[in-house]
Amino acid sequence: xxxxxxxxxxxxxxxxxxxxxxxxxxxxxxxxxxxxxxxxxxxxxxxxxxxxxxxxxxxxxxxxxxxxxxxxxxxxxxxxxxxxxxxxxxxxxxxxxxxxxxxxxxxxxxxxxxxxxxxxxxxxxxxxxxxxxxxxxxxxxxxxxxxxxxxxxxxxxxxxxxxxxxxxxxxxxxxxxxxxxxxxxxxxxxxxxxxxxxxxxxxxxxxxxxxxxxxxxxxxxxxxxxxxxxxxxxxxxxxxxxxxxxxxxxxxxxxxxxxxxxxxxxxxxxxxxxxxxxxxxx
Amino acid sequence: xxxxxxxxxxxxxxxxxxxxxxxxxxxxxxxxxxxxxxxxxxxxxxxxxxxxxxxxxxxxxxxxxxxxxxxxxxxxxxxxxxxxxxxxxxxxxxxxxxxxxxxxxxxxxxxxxxxxxxxxxxxxxxxxxxxxxxxxxxxxxxxxxxxxxxxxxxxxxxxxxxxxxxxxxxxxxxxxxxxxxxxxxxxxxxxxxxxxxxxxxxxxxxxxxxxxxxxxxxxxxxxxxxxxxxxxxxxxxxxxxxxxxxxxxxxxxxxxx
Numbered sequence: 001x002x003x004x005x006x007x008x009x010x011x012x013x014x015x016x017x018x019x020x021x022x023x024x025x026x027x028x029x030x031x032x033x034x035x036x037x038x039x040x041x042x043x044x045x046x047x048x049x050x051x052x053x054x055x056x057x058x059x060x061x062x063x064x065x066x067x068x069x070x071x072x073x074x075x076x077x078x079x080x081x082x083x084x085x086x087x088x089x090x091x092x093x094x095x096x097x098x099x100x101x102x103x104x105x106x107x108x109x110x111x112x113x114x115x116x117x118x119x120x121x122x123x124x125x126x127x128x129x130x131x132x133x134x135x136x137x138x139x140x141x142x143x144x145x146x147x148x149x150x151x152x153x154x155x156x157x158x159x160x161x162x163x164x165x166x167x168x169x170x171x172x173x174x175x176x177x178x179x180x181x182x183x184x185x186x187x188x189x190x191x192x193x194x195x196x197x198x199x200x201x202x203x204x205x206x207x208x209x210x211x212x213x214x215x216x217x218x219x220x221x222x223x224x225x226x227x228x229x230x231x232x233x234x235x236x237x238x239x240x241x242x243x244x245x246x247x248x249x250x251x252x253x254x255x256x257x258x259x260x261x262x263x264x265x266x267x268x269x270x271x272x273x274x275x276x277x278x279x280x281x282x
Numbered sequence: 283x284x285x286x287x288x289x290x291x292x293x294x295x296x297x298x299x300x301x302x303x304x305x306x307x308x309x310x311x312x313x314x315x316x317x318x319x320x321x322x323x324x325x326x327x328x329x330x331x332x333x334x335x336x337x338x339x340x341x342x343x344x345x346x347x348x349x350x351x352x353x354x355x356x357x358x359x360x361x362x363x364x365x366x367x368x369x370x371x372x373x374x375x376x377x378x379x380x381x382x383x384x385x386x387x388x389x390x391x392x393x394x395x396x397x398x399x400x401x402x403x404x405x406x407x408x409x410x411x412x413x414x415x416x417x418x419x420x421x422x423x424x425x426x427x428x429x430x431x432x433x434x435x436x437x438x439x440x441x442x443x444x445x446x447x448x449x450x451x452x453x454x455x456x457x458x459x460x461x462x463x464x465x466x467x468x469x470x471x472x473x474x475x476x477x478x479x480x481x482x483x484x485x486x487x488x489x490x491x492x493x494x495x496x497x498x499x500x501x502x503x504x505x506x507x508x509x510x511x512x513x514x515x516x517x518x519x520x521x522x523x524x525x526x527x528x529x530x531x532x533x534x535x536x537x538x539x
Contacts, residue, residue: 014343051413058344059407061414063352122411131323132538211501218409219331219538222339222498234407234415 021276046125052109058233341497358447386433422476
């Protein structure tokens, strides 16, 4: 990974050496991003709770059709929470739509343990959200600037033609499915699936979060009206913002699972100290 | 086994620590210094947007076919004071818009006076802070025109809109709706005092006889039931001192996002 690391001298089979895997900038921006995205997600759910419906198009309010809704309704058996996506309604009492606040079932889209602040307060949720949005943007620009100018993005993340060959990608998918991860010399670099996933998150999902977020701002729309055309309107942008956030949560779940399955201590050490152990001669 | 427990411990403690950190936020925000840091983002947002917008970048205007089939009535749906009731009964014949404060020539306009002035019609999107949007057609008098007629004093900085509706019943009247914008927004070409919506007189639900449209900001800035415009150099002395009903309740004064 690191151009400064000298080639490994041949040693006995089975010994492991520490290589320098992640630079200080990558490690710092990674952990800051963890913090910022956590705050953004939880304050975002607070904001969503103020109007827990998603529309497609330029406008959308109570009387307009929504393609996703989280709510509570009264039934003969008492109030019930639900999530409705298109024609499908799923009962979610206790978690979505209706959940306990101080021991009492209360109508709220996302439960209090998933929102920031825990109680209903849109103004405070917005303040946290926009503060951490700035932090996220600045952190992201530092990472991208570093990645471009040092060649980190090109060297470590851009897959070469060989890696993109269908047979190679298929091989990796099978290996991942069997939980067989690269070891030895091959573990020096990200594998293709890793490269593609990280690139999708870094160059796709995260910028999409920012752009759809900005499209919801009437002030920004006056400056960049084309954003409304790109995303199909403010309400579409709000929907894409929500869907993209869900995809990032999905990524984090898989990412953490992979970290745990492929050697959690070694992985964590490499993201904290930068040093990553690989077995030699394997 | 050893590793598993350590892994569990690591994982569990991380989760626990973040849960602790998050409930901690409820308390943290009460802390004044933390609150001030979090709030600093509002100034950054406003400066960034103003820098990019310049004075006259327009909010998007839509076509007739884009108008919402139903435009949600939000906030007050009908002010319940006796005075307002009388105004409605007489179709606002005795209503006067007062413009005073830091102006050279205080003004009184009747609804008929306003309708005789040059009007602007715009089909724009109304964005509620909650997240929903509705598109409507608004017709009214550019605020800048009225302010030029009144003549601003040199120290004028904000236009404060005093409204007829009381959103929260309080003994001291602090539940009365009011809003404020600065002169950049006040003189923006799309900032109008609308007396008509979708081609008809403004209904009581949407703020009759007159509501503010300030198109580059969120819905709560668009004061309904405007009775008086007061020009001030600061709004610190008004009610909660934050420049608006919702601002006094924690929302940003600059609502461009």
